[in-house]
Amino acid sequence: MKDIAAAAGVSRGTVNRVLNGGYVSPEARTAIEAAIAEVGYVPNTAARNLKRRRSEAVGFLALEPHAVLLEDPNIGAIMLGANAVLSLAGYQMVSLVIDSDRDTERVARYLSGGFVDGAIIVSARAYDPITRLIAQIAMPAVFIGHPPDLDNAIPFVGIDNVGSAREITSRLIATGRHRIGMIACALNRDSGGDRLDGYRQALGDRFDPALVAEVPHYDYLGGVNGMRELLEREPGIDGVFAASDAVAAGAMQVLREAGRDVPGDVGVVGFDDSAWAARTQPPLSTVHQPAREIGRHAAELVHRQIGGQTDVPRSVLLPSPVVWRNSA
Template sequence: MDTTTSARRRPTIRDVAAAAGVSRGTVSRVINGGHWVSPEAREAVERAIAETGYRANQHARSLVTGRSNSLAFLLTEPHHLLFADPTFSILLRGAAEALSERGMTLILLVAGTPDERENVAQYVGAGHVDGVLLISSHADDPLLDTLVEQGIPTVACGIPLGHADQVGSVSVDEQAGAREMVAHLRAQGRRRIATITGPLDTPGGRLRLEGYRTELGDAYDERYVVHGDYTAESGAAGMDVLLDRVPDVDAVFAASDLMAAGALGVLRRRGLRVPDDVAVGGFDDSGLAATLDPPLTTMHQPFDRISAAMVAMLLDVVGGAPHTAVTMPAELVRRASA
């Protein structure tokens, strides 16, 4: 091969075949999934691809395989939460990195309104993506029903309530994490422990509340429970309600770090010291927790592992594997707030 010419033009399958000592058909089969290719030939082709710098024409490849070579990162929340809640951006970055390593594309879709849900359903149903990474699923969201009905390969972040037997998932152990946080607060001598829950139609909202209730056992008191929506504003509103309703509260478990941040602001405004008067614990450890004043004790979610596992699972499902459920432990991170 003329090196001057090869430096000027993009390497082709013919170049890879010549370098590997195999037919162009063998190279094509390796590129499009490796079926009916011996391990020796596959290794030779992969080595030749690296040596020549060949990159597949993804449009042509999609015509052959019937796949788009892309996945959707689908957030079923209002747009502003993509930027307000750091957990979403961390998951997005991790998924993008995992796909980039595979030479694939991640497409961001947000469906926070009925019109957006309809548009997304049409888009993914038309085959523009090979599968969906579903973020922040809600039990009453008709979009999840649509994905299941259309047979769109889908993997959820968190157990998809009402669809656990139809959709794969990657999650932390929500109940065990909540129990560990409440046990930590009790071990510090706190006896009047409140909680600010997430939305009860989400797995985190429902299961973290169940963990809180289970750990308290007979000490559970409904007066110490208020409901939020994972935002700082709802955490602040919930903390105000708690202080008015049960002013003797001496600890608060917020089901997200953002809600804990809102609670901290209210406690400071109302002249209460953290943790001296009221201890505060959160859930996520997305980076925000360490920057709060005081730094927040929280349950760490391994977001990088979660997003990587979601991508790997979804690609398996796209390839025909059955859906599964993976549960990872949450880890208590002790800081000054509790």
Template sequence: MTADPSGMARPATLEDVARVAGVSRATVSRVVNGAHTVDPRLRSAVEQAVSQTGYVPNRAARSLVTRRADSVALVVSERERRAVHDPFIGRMFTDPYFGRVVSGLLEVLRPSGVQLMLMLADDAASRDQLVGYLRQGHADGVVLISSHSADPLPEMLTRARLPAVLAARPADPGPPIAHVDIDQHAGAGLAADRLAALGRTRIGTVSGPLDMPAGRDRLEGFRDALAAHGIHEVAAVEGDFTQAGGAAAMRRLLAERPDLDGLFVASDLMALGALPVLYRAGKRLPEDVAVVGFDDSSAALACDPPLTTVRQPVEEMAAEMARLLLRQIGEPGRTVPSVIFRAELVARQSA
């Protein structure tokens, strides 16, 4: 803060910084706006003057120059409108996946001075409102968590030519949108290989939702790998990637296959719900049933015993989403490649 002629404190201006630094106002402006062509000695003098005067850049004025909002939206797209009290709203803050995505995004966005906002899209009206909001320049791009094959939002973002990265591969056929994913098929195959190596033959699985590419890919990858081991009969019950859904699916699976000795649960959170059901049925882990999960989230360590699982490096994947999005924003019209991460098995005590 500096003082005006009346002695009252006022916010520091570019002129104040320029006077303290002994440079022109234009040089201060270039430093504040991130220009890379400023002499390092002048940049250092300006940065010291900014610290000394307490100058805070006017983001609104900067946006007029750069035509950017310096923010991106993390959009969670659901199939249908849900009431405010619907468990999904709470699940966003309790499911380890969402927290890990935010952590990975912020690792890249914070050093770039880009803010992250959370937005929900759960019906046609909210999707139209979202696209309109983005086209008006209130955010520079989108990281989209869209889990269902029929979701029109990826196509809407592509058609509007908005920078966007999808946090999973799009459904087939899908729009030409950049995405970051893990090799879901191969990852589930690692779970099958583990169970087969343990000599388990009466195998079942709690799959993810089959209207999601990840749910289908994990189920197909698991079945394909078991078939390569000569195991063609696999009992499968569809789950919903929640703890309660895992418990419900496990009860149905045990009713269908009470003698199972190997189990793949397509998410750690579902496994956290499934294991107590196995215990109540008198099953011991891993003696009676060997169990493998998927994600390597905090839920895997909350299981008793700790869960053998397929690691999905969510934080690293989210950081890559942020990098791809910033590249699109920085170079409009640029096509950025999609990135597929490799899965790996993390062996613990459940299998």
């Protein structure tokens, strides 16, 4: 500040007002801004944040294995939507990937150390230690989806997975299919369990648990393995609801290898309306998940909490309509 004041020919108090948003004359501001450029001054953000007890950063926690994280286009879209809002608010988004117990311990220390002011959590599982830590330390946070073991003390943003799964399964039934299976994924999360519930509701008395193949992740390999399992159990299967588009793409590959035409022999539907849906042949009937909007809403909610607002809604559910194409 002394160097800037000397270069601009003003007092240090005037420089202080400019740096901290106070009023000075237009002439003084112009001189000070020119002096800042001349001396190459950059504010010490770490020192400023230490004084304010703010990091001006929000953690983005993806509780997924590395392979799934890189393959899932929804997580990337959620991240970009969140970053757009945080960037406008002057916040840095810090990505924290949790793929092992060691990652969990490291990230838990990081969150407890005050390095971020809030957190956005994607793919939270039931009884996850990270979600419990965030609840314990009362950190401003938002979940994408709702961990089934937590109450509504922490806000969440999501979609109606049950209703959307029920609707697309009903559309599949309406095409005249009689033996409809499901490749169910991630049943330790609300999204996985809810999509299975919606499928079960649509089938009603026709539901057959033998036609549900359970796989751990929303990924292409899960679709491959799940479809092979369904074909072994029921060679006459004529419809498949895959819990994500990546899973549906894997299932369609197995059906092609088995000589089954899609949609002639087997109708296939997915969930997400991601880039996978456009890559499949034929294009995939699916449920649209507004991933970027989910990220934007999550960032807005966590920013409002950091700012001390008390009227933050406990939940935000966004529309998730069926997008019908040619795979069923």
